[in-house]
Amino acid sequence: MRIESSDQFKAYHAEARTRDEGLTRKILVCCGTGCLATGAKEVAEAFVHEIEDRKLDVEVGLGVKSTGCHGFCERGPLVAFLPEGLLYTKVKAKKVPEIIEKTIIGRELIPGLLYKNPVNKERIAAYDEIPFYKNQVRVAMRNIGRIDPTDLMDAVAHDAYAGLAKALFEMTPDEVLDEVETSGQRGRGGAGFNTARKWRSCKSAPGDRRFVLCNGDEGDPGAFKDRSIMEGDPHSVLEGMIIGAYALGAHEGYIYVRDEYPLAVVNLQLAIIEARKVGLLGENIMGSGFDFDIQISRGGGAFVCGESSALMRSLAGMTGEPRAKYVHSTAKGLFDLPTVLNNVETWAGIGAIVHHGGAWFAAMGTDKSKGTKAFSLVGKVKNTGLIELPMGTTLRHIIYDIGGGVLKDRPFKAVQTGGPSGGCIPEELLDLPVDYEKLTEAGSMMGSGGMIVMDDRTCMVDVARYFIAFLTEESCGKCTPCREGLKQMLGLYDRLIEGRGTDGDIEKIEALAAGMQLGSLCELGKSAPNPVLSTLKYFRSEYEAHIKDHACPAGICREITAFEIMPDCDGCHACPKVCPTDAIAGTKKELHVIDHEACISCGACLDVCPTDSIRTFPKIELAAEEVV
Amino acid sequence: MPTLTVNGRKVTVGDDVYILEACRAAGVEVPTLCNFDGLEPWGGCRLCVVDMSLEKWDDDWFKLVTACNHPVEEGMTVVTDSERVLATRRVVLDLLLARCPDTPLIQRLAAELGVDETSYEKNPEHTDCILCGLCTRVCDHIGVSAIASTDRGWGREIAPPFNEPPPDCIGCLACAEVCPTDHIPFATSNVKRTIWGKDFEMLRDPKTGEAVITKAQAEHFAERSGVPMTYFETSDKSKRLEVAKTFEKLQVVK
Amino acid sequence: MKMIYKVSVERCIACGKCELACAFAHGSEGRPSKSRINIHRRGPELGTPVVCFQCDDAACVTVCPTHALVRNEETAAIDMVRSRCISCRMCVAGCPFGNMLWDEAYNCVQKCDLCGGEPRCVPFCPTGAIAWVPIEEAVLPPEPLDRESLEAVP
């Protein structure tokens, strides 16, 4: 069937609703990448079989949906039950018959599968009561976890394409632009450029042919919101792009997806095929006379292709080398034609903005940063996963209330945001409301919403070196400051972590950082020094310890760190089992000893020690002892 | 025809001109390594950075841009010798000097900015290649694209495919001629030319026997430009002789 | 008034003054190899000056990969934008008349630029074998040269 008018869409929507409501009870199995890794597919299949065998689908209107990521990947596989609003965590396939028996038929809870609050150890049954979910407000991720991403009708039942229908039949392209302007939405890819302004700039560029692109090259390590959106609700991306194309008068679109995201490619491809089939994409969309089609392009694995001009070159089949953007890509982008490129999350929000109105979106967030923002909360935090919150939420609320605090209740040291272009924010700034401006002021940036929590076992020099090493590998090599500068910067950091640092190294790092910031061609090089400068700003003493004392305060830099077991060791024998070099000797219930010759300072023992009896100290002291 | 100010001097230039050309028109020298007049600006070496301010901006607001590829605008102010311009150029040359410590051109440019010795770790492997990309861009212009950049980041190199004699190369030497550091070796004799490890047969003038150009080059250009192949087969000297002979025949007054 | 370069072979006495003038006009050392006009010497006091025709549909312009050869609208000469030249010598190979000249000493291409609209060689020609004339005069046949009455060239 093809939808050929506004009324036909309404009928299709009603049909989808009826079908959805026909299922009085639903089991939602999270099939995001995280849960799939822990066996969600088997769980979903087990539910399907069990229900078929018992004919529950007919009798009680029970249905199973494999949905996108629920976000709470840490506790996967996740299974939610509607209408009860119940959530089971860490569900295994073999548990399925028991769940059907007890929970579905017997309507009783299985306490062992409920979420346990790490803060007060209480078990929580209701989805909405779990702090991780309770505090969220979802716009871009509105349907993720609620719908089956491979089922168009399910998406439509949850208002997918309602915004598009409104745009096509009730609004002119300029009215769509005005609505987006009212929303105040800014780009969710990192830099935070105003969406409506970007669109207007493209629209005013001369020429008949223009492109609408979606940046799904989520390269920031530690961020995976775009992945979850593309996997869990691909239709929201398509809908946003079609609306954008309608506003701009574009007829061709591309989605550039990282090759590391195979499931996202599959789900997007499927969504495109489905949408074309019913006339939501392609020629004469919904009979409105508007034509627009989308193609998927898989990236080749290059972080720099997240940069707009590099992405466009990559789309054209070339190496991902950025160009100077003195002439904006809105005027001269893909194939040198006017182009709008927005991030996945940006596009995913457009449908909701048009559907509910720009003012609805603008009512959320802060003065300059409107709406909600998706973050991936990861690292040394108890509840890791994907969240969406109004702009202006404080870091403390995110890390402690939603994230449940630092893993193992260790001291908090910093939170890294913005990926390799961002910076590390220290404890004293935890009450910072998160928006574009505040993060930039703190020496970091929004980036693609990765938040990596770091505890006292994280060395800030090592973290800065990690990002420099990452970028050294990812620099395209076109411009001198980035190519040569990163290489030299990495060399300087190697000196520090190996205890070869000397006075003046910090100043040398700072001077090079300044040259790279000013001189580099694209944002990759220009922002590459951010992790360096922010760690220098807030954790300078750690740098000084590496240089002056040849010591790594966090006990991470191996070349200069030694390990020792303290007398309070209870001889549990956990550490020798994990030691990769068999450097730990000791019989059970007796004090264990580390052989410094064999020890490679990897820290595996410290991580497993239940009594915190292993300490690190500068290797240099070891040499001093020997001399004595 | 926009008028702009370069280092306090007013200069009027053409419409589709970049800052670098305006600087030259104003008699201001801006160093550059990857720019070449016949080729599209590339903006890779970052040596030509200048401070730039537009009329609509606040007076004290300047942006550091590359002169080679930033279009001029009416009322623009350009400063080529501000402290941060020089500091940035110094970092660029310092880094290039670490990469190519023995390359005379880099030594000279660095010394002009007061960098006599690199402050960074010297490249243990000798190279004169500064990755300015001129060779590959010229090769693209010639229309053969026999060489290109390979790998990325620090590992970036200019190389023929598979690091073997490039099948598409026509031996025209354009890459070697344009290379600012003379990094690309070649050899030409009366019968043979070798570049990128590939040997080329030379076309030889039928009368004098001297080498004209490579056969591959003649074939490529004959096809590309529509100029008959016969044009390429004789030396310029022989061709002048032919012209002279024709002229003699055309004498109207004996 | 449209001017044109006129060569009257019958008047050339192969004295070489044009070559010298050209060489000096394009460099102070006056090397004859730098001259863009060449006399083909075919006998005692018999020569044929050969110089660029500034062709309409010029092969040199067509083959140049970097657009270093451009028509000067004022002088009608094909000018060489030296900074664009990559010395690939395609123009030398492509010119059917041999008028793109390779300068071995300076590793660059030389070509007649009509000296910006006033060819320096012309005033030095003692016999009027070369001339810079309005286009309509170019079609007039040259006056015969009375070679017997020529005095020794100073």
Added chain:
Amino acid sequence: MAETPCVDLSKTEEILGSYPHEEPSLIQVLQDVHRAYNYLPCDVLVRVAEVLEVPLAKVFSVSTFYKAFSLEPQGDTIIKVCMGTACHIRGAGQLVEELERKLGIGADETTEDLRFTVKTVNCVGACAMAPVMLVGEKYWGSAKPARMEKYLAAGGNDEN
């Protein structure tokens, strides 16, 4: 080029048949080719260049620029260790070291028997389960060096 073993080009022709013959198809074609052969054989690159009318040097340039491509044959099972930030601070480096001890190969290397190739990748986007490694298509979350034997033994099988 002469030393490379001859490969079956029919798969290449099939892939080329499903894309427009123009430069923008290049990366997509190379992705499919890489999947089909497990690497980019040079005969194939020559053919791709010819059909798409892209200079061979550009094809080579693109093949070496992107990390997804390898010009050397890869192991039957590809092990990807995620090196994202979350994985880094949760000890991904130790996984690579353990693999080096177990298999005798470092990152971007292949065992002699062509069984395994170890790759480090910049974030697979499963940060909530850091550190993460993939053995074939199988994701291992909260991976521990001590359990490496198990990960390798399971290979690409879906066994938990």
